Amino acid sequence: MKVTYRWLKEFVDFKETPAELAGMLTEAGLEVEEVEPRIKPFTDVVVGYVNKAEKHPNADKLSVCEVKTDEGTYQVICGAPNVKQGQYVPFAKVGAQLPIGIKLKKAKIRGVESFGMICSKEELGLEAHSDGIWAFDKEYPLGADVYRLLEEEYQDWIFDIAITPNRGDCLSVYGIAREVAALTGNPLKPIQVKVEEASSERVEDLVKIEIHDTEGCPRYAGRIIRNVKIAPSPEWMQQKLEAVGLRPINNIVDITNYVLMELGHPLHAFDLATLSGPEIHVRASKPGERFVTLDDKERILPENTVMICDAEKAVAIGGIMGGQNSEVSDSTQNIFLESAYFKPERIATASKRLGLSTDASQRFERGTDPENVVRAIDRAAQLMVELADGEVVQGIYDVYPQPIKQNEIPLNTERINRILGTDFDKEAIRQKLLSIQLQVKGDRVIVPTFRHDLSIVEDLAEEVARLTGYSNLPAHDRATIPYDMPISEHERQMRFFREELLALGLQEIFTQSMVKKEEAFAFASEEPIKIKNPVSDDMAFMRPSLLAGMLKAVSHNLNRNNRNLRFFEIGRIFTHFDGKNIPTQPYSLAVVITGNRYLPAWNVSEQWVDFYDIKGYLETFLRKIFLDNYQIILYDKSKYMTPEETIAIQSGDELLGVGGRIHPDVCAVFDIEHPVFAFELNVDVLTKHVLFERQYQPIPKFPYSERDIALLLDEGITAADVVEFVKKNGGSLLQSVDIFDVYQGDKIPAGKRSLGLRLRYQSAERTLSDREVDKYFRQIINKTTKHFSASLRK
Amino acid sequence: MNEIIEKIRAEFLQDSKAIKSLKDLEPFRVKFLGRKGLISSAFDRMGELPKEERPLFGKALNELKKELEAQYQELLNRFKRAEEKGHRLDLTLPGRKPFAGGRHPLLKVADEIKDIFRGLGFSIEDGPEIENDFYNFEALNIPKTHPARDMQDTLYITDDILLRTHTSPVQIRVMKRQKPPIQMIAPGRVYRRDTPDASHSPFFHQVEGLVVDEGITFADLKGVIQAFAHRMFGKDVKVRFRPSFFPFTEPSAEYDFSCVFCGGKGCRVCKNTGWMEISGAGMVHPNVFKAAGVDPEKYTGYAFGMGIDRIAMIKYAIDDIRIFFENDVRFLNQF
Secondary structure, eight states: OEEEHHHHHTTBOOOOOHHHHHHHHHHTTOEEEEEEESSOOOEEEEEEEEEEEEEOTTOTTOEEEEEEETTEEEEEEEOOTTOOTTOEEEEEEEEEEOTTSOBOOOEEETTEEEOSEEOOTTTTTSSSOOSSOOOOSSOOOTTOBHHHHHHHHTOOEEEEEEOOTTOGGGSSHHHHHHHHHHHHTOOBOOOOOOOOOOOSOBHHHHOEEEESOTTTOSEEEEEEEESOOOOOOOHHHHHHHHHTTOOOOOHHHHHHHHHHHHHSOOEEEEEGGGSSTTEEEEEEOOTTOEEEBTTSOEEEOOTTOEEEEOSSSEEEETTTEEBGGGOOOTTOOOEEEEEEEOOHHHHHHHHHHHTOOOHHHHHHHHOOOTTHHHHHHHHHHHHHHHHHOOEEOBSOEEEOSSOOOOEEEEOOHHHHHHHHTOOOOHHHHHHHHHHTTOEEETTEEEEOGGGTTOOSHHHHHHHHHHHHOGGGSOOOSOOOOOSOOOOOHHHHHHHHHHHHHHHTTOEEOOOOSEEOHHHHHTTOSSOOOBOSSOSSGGGOEEOSSHHHHHHHHHHHHHTTTOOOEEEEEEEEOOOOOOSSSOOOOOEEEEEEEESBSSOOBTTBOOOBOOHHHHHHHHHHHHHHTTOOSOEEEEOOOOSSEEEEEEEEEEETTEEEEEEEEEOHHHHHHTTOOSOEEEEEEEHHHHHHHOOSOOOOOOOOSSOOEEEEEEEEEETTSOHHHHHHHHHHHSOTTEEEEEEEEEEOSTTSOTTEEEEEEEEEEOOSSSOOOHHHHHHHHHHHHHHHHHHHTOEEOO | OHHHHHHHHHHHHHHHHHOOSHHHHHHHHHHHHSTTSHHHHHHHGGGGSOGGGHHHHHHHHHHHHHHHHHHHHHHHHHHHHHHHHHTOOOTTSOOOOOOOOBOOHHHHHHHHHHHHHHHTTOEEOOOOSEEEHHHHTGGGTOOTTOGGGGGSOOOBSSSSEEEOSSSTHHHHHHHHHSOSOEEEEEEEEEEOOOOOBTTBOSEEEEEEEEEEETTOOHHHHHHHHHHHHHHHHOTTOOEEEEEEEETTEEEEEEEEEEOTTTTTSOOTTTTTSSEEEEEEEEEEOHHHHHHHTOOTTTOEEEEEEEEHHHHHHHHHTOOOTTHHHHOOHHHHTTO
16 A cells, blocks of 8 residues: 555644654554655756757757856757746756766757756656656746755655555555554544535436345445546646556546545446446346456456446446446546445455456455445545536435444453553553544443454454554563473474484485476375465475475486485375365375495495495384384385385385385486485384384393305395294394395306305303304204205305 | 524524515514524424523523514514505595485574474474365464455365465464463474465475463563574564564564664665564464364463574575575585
8 A cells, every 4th residue: 555645644744754654654563665755866956047048050849048057057958849038947967867867968969069958847757758848837046956946845755555454444545644643643634525516406316226235235325426527637636646556547537546545435436328227236246147347358257246237237346346338438427426335255255256356346355434435425526526527416325224333342451451461551541542543431442433353352452552562562581381391292203213314314305295297196196186276287286205306306406417315305295185184194204315325536436326225224214213123025016116126114014115216217207317216104104113212232241153154045035035034043042144245147056146144143141152153053054055955155 | 502592693684684575574574483483493492402501591592582573573663664655645635425414404494493492391283284274264263255365375275175374273273182371383384376486485384383371461472582583593683573463363463583684774685674574473363262262261372473484594694495495415515
């Protein structure tokens, strides 16, 4: 909302400077976003007197002038037809800085030198277009600085104020003036409205108004103004409208806009001749109804839109926009002027569904003042007499079957203080409420209809706080908190997982949760969750896997030659939606790696990461989070992993996640050519199985003994099978079984694989003798070779 | 007897001259000082000597052993030093670097915010990102036709199910399941239908704060925000509260911190105002209490929000929000 400093002064006498006023308004909740001078500063433009003006010897349209200032006389070429000897003019000297962005230089025009310029209003930034130079209508002292002169007489400041949605009453100059009056402690001047009704006709005899939809339109008033002369509105009105951001059109339209800005009440002027009847019927729209608004667009009306109709047809969308079929044109003679009060919710809904927001709808949906209906229509009628020579027909046709009541709020001093932490007495509160035009009767506060946003005592508390200044309210520097507050279990678990991932040397990333269709479908086992009104196709689906966002990050980096990546992320994924209830959105945890196994260096040979790297990260992570009981199974059911290089982690019957190599087809969706390995775990399932902490195990006091053996096995026998067998049958002193070597090749028969096993024996009670260990070792090797039909590799 | 000693010593001297490198040293050691070396054999052959000569010979042999060992040690050191001089490490060559992980800067700032509030006695809560209309709007006193819905353009899954536009729904969830006293924050991702540019992202991150108990006032809210500002940006930061409007608080406020770049004097970043807008706050609206099943006659409370992205951008002087979500390692490595 834009207002000007001078316009506000029409309603309140205040002394504060524009900057001071801006500060006060901001502190009071009317945030002044910008204060802009109406006249942009310029320099070295002084009052000059045109001594002589003669035709240029070489150009018909130019004059050679002699301009006198307090410093001397200058020869100046002027192109304006209206320059004459004897004028007092704004004279820009050489070096002058003009607001339109020019710095004036000495010039030679068609062979004659020119030392400066006689300015038009346009050149001084005072109007958009000038037809000639600006000749002053007063004799100012020669050499006086023109900017200074203007500053005193014409300078104004445009305030751009952000109005919060509850303060519809401040969407007008008068509404803001009301605040200014309260804040500066000066009285608010009443608006003087005086309509001279010239015609002998009565409005009731000329038109009929009926409201069929009193819910949507509780009040509708009309006036008729005859014989208006459509013309441009006067300069002062055009300037004020332009200052607050409205484009002047003609006097009638400008008057309705002027009243809109001044009082905050939208009006609509119909060409009376176009209204059939003439009758006005206010009703709700019918399903499928169409209407052409005055911007020439045909619109399909949402059901239950308030429509203004004549005897035959719709003529306006109530409170939003007039119709093309009834708008005021250059040939309009008689005006039917509408001033109504519409129900805010109805206008808000219609405006939203239509995708049409206007100055009128913005005010009606925030709630206008029903008591302003008459004042606004009279103010406009008065201006139509003054500025368009209109003749006002007697009376207002005012339909208002059920007047809207004023809110009443109990004046509960104790509660106001309890909310604010203050100790105001009742009188102090009363004074503050009176300053914003509320009435206080005993223990009741009566709220005028323009402040319909005030309905409960908390609202009064805010008014008291606002008028005191939030900065002046107390602030506590200590609090009493119960010791026994609930612990955030979820937060604790997330921290635990994150810290362990960071300890693995992984980089945390934070990726987008909205992805494009192909990216979502690449990971979804069922239809991914779709956004109805996405920002763009790139963000139309919710990620069904963290990998959807993470591979995007991988791709971004690979495209910029950042090749060696070790990423992890924890975040929500969006998996199952039944169409009715909030979808399941479990937390997920994923690690993605690609590139070199070791960071490249002069003494490191290049090796690419492979399946065993991601498996190593997975196993180490599971060890660090104390996941004790899990099985790794071969898994070929993943939609996005390479089946030959994928495993799954299971605990009991529950699938915790999968790991392995991302399928090349999925990489292709992200334009990734490199092999990428990843694992992703469902955190919500994981937390059920993880210990988070456990008690300490004593470190063995006695040394261990190790024995190595290489077994020659059929290549179909998996390492896990062998290790499991050895562990199970190796006796109670066998602590661990590791694989230290795997070989397949020329040195052993085809179809065979050699597995090097390292068995560790240890006792908690004593040091084991070599002989004892050898015995157990021989036993298990014999069992194993027999079981797997293996031989020993020599 | 002495001949034997002298012979060994002479041979030792002779052989030592032939040693050219560290690798010649070992056979040399074995020959004289090894288990079956000349000195050992001499000891072994002591039995051949008359009984009375044995102690003397033993003593002389022991001395010889010590002498030769010392000389051998010297030789060893000399050749070792020579060898090392041959391949000395060039210490200016770069080291082998391990992969070093790190936290994402936005989550690092979130951690910092959480730690500050944990220190002030707040619990940390969490809630779903896909919400329904009730939690995101209705319960927060934002009915369907409320003009405040224009303030936030919402992304919808269905007419009723949507991507939460703020972290405020967590307030309702916590109040519904927990009796006051409540003192919590809820950090998390929120969504708006904004076209991405340097200062907008269709998803960003907020921290919601809620305190409900008997006797909680606006003065407590002012105090907590002040304490947060000091811990986050230092003691010199000033806090300003301005009246504002949110349907779920009454009175409502917007709060600003004095500009951390210019100290409040006015600069390009704060558009010469000296202040940086942080976020909104206020006293919980009685309608919100009612929707969440809290008695507004008995309890009062305050709520506040803040943007994690915004605070991170201020803290690290980042001027484009999108850089957080590109996850370029050249960016991430800076934190």
